Amino acid sequence: MPLLDVRDLVVRYGNVTAVDRVSFALEAGETLALNGPSGCGKSSTALAVLQLPRPAAGEVHFEGRELTSLTESELRPLRPRMQPVFQDPYGSLSPRHRIRDAVAEPLKVQGRWDPEGGPARVAELLTRVGLDPSHGDRHPHELSGGQCQRAGVARALASDPRLLVLDEPVSALDPSVRAGVLNLLADLQDELGLGYLFICHDRSVVRHFADRVIEMRDGRVTSP
Numbered sequence: 001m002p003l004l005d006v007r008d009l010v011v012r013y014g015n016v017t018a019v020d021r022v023s024f025a026l027e028a029g030e031t032l033a034l035n036g037p038s039g040c041g042k043s044s045t046a047l048a049v050l051q052l053p054r055p056a057a058g059e060v061h062f063e064g065r066e067l068t069s070l071t072e073s074e075l076r077p078l079r080p081r082m083q084p085v086f087q088d089p090y091g092s093l094s095p096r097h098r099i100r101d102a103v104a105e106p107l108k109v110q111g112r113w114d115p116e117g118g119p120a121r122v123a124e125l126l127t128r129v130g131l132d133p134s135h136g137d138r139h140p141h142e143l144s145g146g147q148c149q150r151a152g153v154a155r156a157l158a159s160d161p162r163l164l165v166l167d168e169p170v171s172a173l174d175p176s177v178r179a180g181v182l183n184l185l186a187d188l189q190d191e192l193g194l195g196y197l198f199i200c201h202d203r204s205v206v207r208h209f210a211d212r213v214i215e216m217r218d219g220r221v222t223s224p
């Protein structure tokens with residue numbers, strides 16, 4: 001059974017069909033890239049997989065559950081297991097909260113925070129993504145773009161996900177720090193067996209990082 005099995009996904013914005021019957025499957029431990037020109041529907045596909053918002057039609061099977069047929073309350077316990085990482089490292093973390101609190105928040109919201117072990121778990125997550133635990137005292141704007149994206153990954157990992165939806169995760173970063181973040185993601189995948197749905201318009205990055213590539217154009221899969 002694949003980790004993620006998407007069948008005939010359709011996303012509409014008003015009368016515009018942004019994603020038109022897209023199907024693909026993704027195994028645990030695998031990176032599947034969605035590639036294609038701007039506006040072809042990559043981000044819409046990724047958000048529909050996360051049920052943000054719900055797709056207009058199609059099926060999204062994740063860990064054996066069909067998500068589009070679930071109510072919001074049935075979906076809630078599954079949401080932590082599929083986490084997004086977005087392009088803008090600063091946009092995905094609240095500017096008002098310290099990094100430590102941003103990473104702790106999923107643990108608290110999911111009822112997995114304990115005052116004894118919680119801070120140590122946050123420090124461990126920060127260390128795991130290549131930050132120093134002291135970075136936890138800072139606010140997002142006090143970190144570089146690469147450090148901030150690492151903090152975003154730490155926050156995603158706090159939910160113990162099985163799937164990361166990586167929407168242009170290194171595109172906004174300085175070219176000199178991109179490889180470091182991609183290497184981190186590759187290491188985490190090896191270690192944790194995560195599935196990655198990887199959106200990237202840069203073909204050289206895709207070739208290097210993805211196990212398989214799906215090409216999209218005008219909302220449809222054109223290959224393979």
Ligand SMILES: Nc1ncnc2c1ncn2[C@@H]1O[C@H](COP(=O)(O)OP(=O)(O)OP(=O)(O)O)[C@@H](O)[C@H]1O
Binds near residue numbers: 018038045
């Ligand atoms: N919230 C929205 N409301 C209306 N139309 C939208 C919305 N989001 C996307 N679209 C339209 O849907 C189509 C697909 O957009 P989408 O962002 O999914 O493509 P993309 O391949 O991810 O593009 P990019 O690489 O530029 O992010 C485009 O025509 C876009 O204008």
